[in-house]
Amino acid sequence: MDWTRVRPLGNGSSATVSLADSRRFGGFIAVKSVEFSQSKILQREQRILSTLSSPFVVSYIGEDVTLENDNKLMYNLFMEYVPGGTLTDTTIRHGGRLDESLIGYYTRQVVQGLEYLHSCGLVHCDIKGRNILVGEDGAKIADFGCSRWVNQPAEIAGTPMFMAPEVARGEEQGFACDIWALGCTVIEMATGGSPWSNVGCDAVGALYRIAFSGESPEFPSFLSEQAKDFLGQCLKRNPKQRWTASQLLKHPFLEEFNSCSKQIKESNSSSCSPTSILDRGIWNSLEESETRCCENENSTVADDNRIRRLAMCSGLPDWTSDQSWVTIRVNHNYDDDDEDKVEVVGGSGMASVSYNIEDFEIPAPSVRKELVNLSYSNVSDRNGRDSFEDFKNCRKSSVDCSNFIFVRDKDKLLSSLISRC
Numbered sequence: 001m002d003w004t005r006v007r008p009l010g011n012g013s014s015a016t017v018s019l020a021d022s023r024r025f026g027g028f029i030a031v032k033s034v035e036f037s038q039s040k041i042l043q044r045e046q047r048i049l050s051t052l053s054s055p056f057v058v059s060y061i062g063e064d065v066t067l068e069n070d071n072k073l074m075y076n077l078f079m080e081y082v083p084g085g086t087l088t089d090t091t092i093r094h095g096g097r098l099d100e101s102l103i104g105y106y107t108r109q110v111v112q113g114l115e116y117l118h119s120c121g122l123v124h125c126d127i128k129g130r131n132i133l134v135g136e137d138g139a140k141i142a143d144f145g146c147s148r149w150v151n152q153p154a155e156i157a158g159t160p161m162f163m164a165p166e167v168a169r170g171e172e173q174g175f176a177c178d179i180w181a182l183g184c185t186v187i188e189m190a191t192g193g194s195p196w197s198n199v200g201c202d203a204v205g206a207l208y209r210i211a212f213s214g215e216s217p218e219f220p221s222f223l224s225e226q227a228k229d230f231l232g233q234c235l236k237r238n239p240k241q242r243w244t245a246s247q248l249l250k251h252p253f254l255e256e257f258n259s260c261s262k263q264i265k266e267s268n269s270s271s272c273s274p275t276s277i278l279d280r281g282i283w284n285s286l287e288e289s290e291t292r293c294c295e296n297e298n299s300t301v302a303d304d305n306r307i308r309r310l311a312m313c314s315g316l317p318d319w320t321s322d323q324s325w326v327t328i329r330v331n332h333n334y335d336d337d338d339e340d341k342v343e344v345v346g347g348s349g350m351a352s353v354s355y356n357i358e359d360f361e362i363p364a365p366s367v368r369k370e371l372v373n374l375s376y377s378n379v380s381d382r383n384g385r386d387s388f389e390d391f392k393n394c395r396k397s398s399v400d401c402s403n404f405i406f407v408r409d410k411d412k413l414l415s416s417l418i419s420r421c
């Protein structure tokens with residue numbers, strides 16, 4: 001092995017990402033690793049990332065397989081190391097809200113990245129602050145674990161709060177869904193919170209609202225009219241009416257920020273230290289979070305920003321934190337009469353188990369309806385309700401929830417699943 005892990009950078013739902021030192025690649029790189037036996041999703045990401053080349057997309061470096069000290073065979077994906085953390089980290093560092101100039105600066109780069117991806121025929125499917133990395137040159141799109149080639153069939157995937165209505169309804173996931181998610185990400189940068197107000201941690205409730213309410217996320221009132229108009233073009237419920245990435249690049253909101261990008265970049269890079277403890281991400285322990293809050297007590301941010309930051313560090317439910325929740329991706333196996341595979345995807349490992357699927361009559365005949373019979377007691381939705389009951393309730397509407405299952409206690413669930421395998 002001609003590289004060594006230096007420190008963890010983050011745990012996603014599918015893998016662990018570490019900073020590594022590599023003689024072969026001449027310095028620091030980021031390595032995304034997972035046990036080889038569970039590496040199907042990461043290998044798929046490698047196949048996608050290795051075809052891409054853009055300053056607005058994290059660069060692919062290579063891959064290998066290693067036998068580690070604990071005798072585990074690991075699959076590793078090498079990428080360029082982007083030192084500034086994620087856009088969500090950056091927003092937190094700025095007191096939970098970015099200035100409109102900085103929002104415009106980062107948004108322009110994400111849209112340039114999306115224009116490139118879409119020109120390649122790729123839909124990212126999971127645009128959000130946590131999947132945008134911030135480097136010295138600005139924002140880069142990362143995490144292609146949910147991406148799909150637009151003409152190839154694929155399961156619906158992504159993060160519920162950032163899902164476009166047509167995706168939440170299970171209808172389609174084309175380029176326009178990335179534009180909707182971009183609009184949600186702009187709101188995330190402006191407010192430091194969920195694009196949907198008043199949904200708390202109830203992702204299932206949010207999905208119903210996104211799919212069927214006819215509403216779009218509320219635009220932050222303090223944004224300029226240009227920024228609000230930009231949001232309006234991203235957050236049109238009808239995907240056909242949403243602007244494309246190329247159109248958005250010509251929107252006055254982004255054109256204006258293009259001219260002062262350099263200045264913004266310079267002021268930004270001086271305000272965020274790459275050696276900050278925050279670089280380790282917001283999934284660190286609460287103890288560390290409290291340290292972060294204390295460290296910032298002398299900063300000059302306004303009181304309301306400090307309070308916002310404290311709230312995010314307080315251990316109260318944080319909609320952006322994946323710390324204690326994992327998403328289960330359901331892979332339907334239509335060849336088999338009654339058995340499907342459930343892949344449980346967690347930061348510290350993965351397991352899979354077979355379950356029986358039940359078919360229910362659903363009022364809206366056009367929508368595919370399958371409910372998952374989950375009998376584990378420790379599976380629930382984010383409000384603590386019994387998940388199976390909740391899924392049965394899907395019958396009352398026409399939404400297909402089978403891809404969205406939320407598990408409260410990852411470790412319990414994983415051990416329960418592993419004992420079943």
Ligand SMILES: Nc1ncnc2c1ncn2[C@@H]1O[C@H](COP(=O)(O)OP(=O)(O)OP(=O)(O)O)[C@@H](O)[C@H]1O
Nearest residue numbers: 009010012013014015017030079080081082143145
């Ligand atoms: N190239 C990189 N440079 C620096 N940090 C990185 C890099 N890639 C990933 N990270 C860090 O690791 C975290 C997890 O990475 P990533 O989102 O790719 O993992 P994942 O398992 O696919 O996550 P998800 O839960 O979104 O599916 C990121 O949020 C980021 O903090």
